[in-house]
Amino acid sequence: MNSKKIAQDTAKVLQDYLTYQAVKVIVAQLTETNPGEAIWLRQYSSDGKLQDGERYIEGLMSELEGKKLVMRILTVRDNLAEQVLEYLPEMVSSSIKQANLAHRRHLLERLTQSSTPADNAESGLDANEYSDENK
Amino acid sequence: MNSKKIAQDTAKVLQDYLTYQAVKVIVAQLTETNPGEAIWLRQYSSDGKLQDGERYIEGLMSELEGKKLVMRILTVRDNLAEQVLEYLPEMVSSSIKQANLAHRRHLLERLTQSSTPADNAESGLDANEYSDENK
Secondary structure, eight states, rough: HHHHHHHHHHHHHHHHHHHHHHHHHHHHHHHOOHHHHHHHHHHTTTGGGSSSSHHHHHHHHHHHHHHHHHHHHHHHHHHHHHHHGGGHHHHHHHHHHHHHHHHHHHHHOOOOOOOOOOHHTSSSHHHHHHHHHHH | OOHHHHHHHHHHHHHHHHHHHHHHHHHHHHOOOOOOHHHHHHHHTTGGGGGSHHHHHHHTTSSHHHHHHHHHHHHHHHHHHHHGGHHHHHHHHHHHHHHHHHHHHHHHHHHHHHOHHHHHHHHHHHHHHHHHOOO
16 A cells, blocks of 8 residues: 555645635635626636646636636635645544444444344334334 | 635545545455455446445445445545545645746746737747748
8 A cells, every 4th residue: 555645646636626616716706796707717617627726727827818817716725725724634534433433333233134134023123113004 | 715614525525535545455455365356346436436435335335245345445544544634734735835836937927928929029939949940
């Protein structure tokens, strides 16, 4: 397991995602202040270009309408990075631990159920399940 | 700009990506130790299921072959998280700053070029561009 390579790939995914979020923020702002530009930016950004954030920004520079938006995207992305990055390790780490607990419990339930089908057939759970019909 | 919501969405993306990387690591390990299982896991994971990591793991529990892989995925994902998460803020932050510098320089070059087309036509750059034809 090459964790250095995985860290690099993950950082790239994170950077691309922050670029996508920066564009989303700016489209929302422009919708209020300059609807025409908002429509242009949304359309320009719609066909998967944002999957590679740096290529997207370079591409934007070739467009007359894009040039003036580039600086804004860079600034918003930088601000976003400052606001969210430091909290991510703790957020993701605790979310994974919580999810793992839930998955382990579900797995245990499934393994217990499938290994004792005969017991389940006569269990209180099944009796409750049909209680409405029996009333 | 709702940075709390953006942080939560980004954490979700990160968690899904670490799940994807954990599955990738396990497919690579199984390719060495149990090629049949590796093929099964690769096929099971191929049609976009991994875009939502937690649903993917829940889905895997419904499969006979998947049940025994779930615990391994949870463990590898947890290890990966411990190994890469703490480095990400610094990696992404400095990568964004570096990328922004490069983009700003390119943008400045483009703006300078397009604002002085007449100057460029007589510049040394154009003379060099056609120098091969003039030889």
